[in-house]
Amino acid sequence: MRIKVLFFAGLREQLGTAGEEIELPAGIATLAGLRDHLRARGGNYEKALSEKALVRMAVNQEMAKPGATLGQGDEVAFFPPVTGG
Amino acid sequence: MKIAVQREDFDAGAEIRALSRDAKVGAVASFVGVVREVPMTLEHYAGMTEREIGKIVEEAKSRWRVMDCTVIHRYGELKPTDQIVLVVVASAHRGDAFAACEFVMDYLKTRAPFWKKEQTPEGTRWVEARASDDLAAERWQPKFADSKKLG
Numbered sequence: 477m478r479i480k481v482l483f484f485a486g487l488r489e490q491l492g493t494a495g496e497e498i499e500l501p502a503g504i505a506t507l508a509g510l511r512d513h514l515r516a517r518g519g520n521y522e523k524a525l526s527e528k529a530l531v532r533m534a535v536n537q538e539m540a541k542p543g544a545t546l547g548q549g550d551e552v553a554f555f556p557p558v559t560g561g
Numbered sequence: 562m563k564i565a566v567q568r569e570d571f572d573a574g575a576e577i578r579a580l581s582r583d584a585k586v587g588a589v590a591s592f593v594g595v596v597r598e599v600p601m602t603l604e605h606y607a608g609m610t611e612r613e614i615g616k617i618v619e620e621a622k623s624r625w626r627v628m629d630c631t632v633i634h635r636y637g638e639l640k641p642t643d644q645i646v647l648v649v650v651a652s653a654h655r656g657d658a659f660a661a662c663e664f665v666m667d668y669l670k671t672r673a674p675f676w677k678k679e680q681t682p683e684g685t686r687w688v689e690a691r692a693s694d695d696l697a698a699e700r701w702q703p704k705f706a707d708s709k710k711l712g
Contacts, residue, residue, distance in 0.1 A: 482606075484604060484676060485604050485676035485678070485687055486676070486687040534606075534609060534674070537606070537608050537609035537612055538609075539613075553606060553674075555606065555674060556676065556687065556690070557689075557690030558672065558673060559670075559675065559676050559687075559689070559691075560603065560605070560634065560645075560646070560669060560670060560674075561634075561645070561646055561666060561669050561670035561673075
């Protein structure tokens with residue numbers, strides 16, 4: 477399953493990338509699974525996406541919970557709590 | 562209904578007048594957010610931002626008698642005294658207009674995907690989300706939970 481992953485604000489800077497396309501290994505079907513998968517890369521990913529890090533997630537531009545299931549072609553975004561207004 | 566996410570400044574007076582033209586409108590409430598003290602850069606998630614603001618406005622319309630609403634939020638480089646955000650709500654009476662305007666701002670601050678990065682003399686830093694903003698949004702929650710319109 478191929479998906480698009482985006483990073484914003486402090487998270488984007490920490491990881492040094494605004495996003496990428498990822499071929500998800502079989503068996504990873506949820507947002508939480510994707511986060512674990514990215515964290516397993518180690519280094520900045522491990523730090524930025526750690527359990528303790530305050531990270532919000534969206535699937536196809538809708539806020540989503542860790543249990544949300546992913547599908548082919550989804551756009552997934554990781555970002556810090558928002559600070560607009 | 563007008564929702565704009567833009568780099569350019571806006572004319573709050575013109576936007577307010579635009580929502581005052583319907584003879585049924587008796588109250589127009591507005592809020593302008595302004596950059597305070599520190600220059601900043603505002604980043605946003607293009608596409609999702611407009612959708613989230615749209616959902617917030619729809620929620621406000623379901624809770625108060627809102628006849629029209631304009632939300633403009635800027636992004637990019639902003640300096641002290643620059644306008645950041647405008648919310649204008651038109652209604653028949655002030656109660657609905659005031660409440661809906663405040664609701665839209667409170668939800669916008671905790672839900673719309675914008676991030677502020679401040680340029681301080683010590684360097685740049687990402688602004689952290691404030692618990693007081695969450696509390697401001699939560700006080701609208703009981704009714705909000707009933708409607709289940711926002712995820």
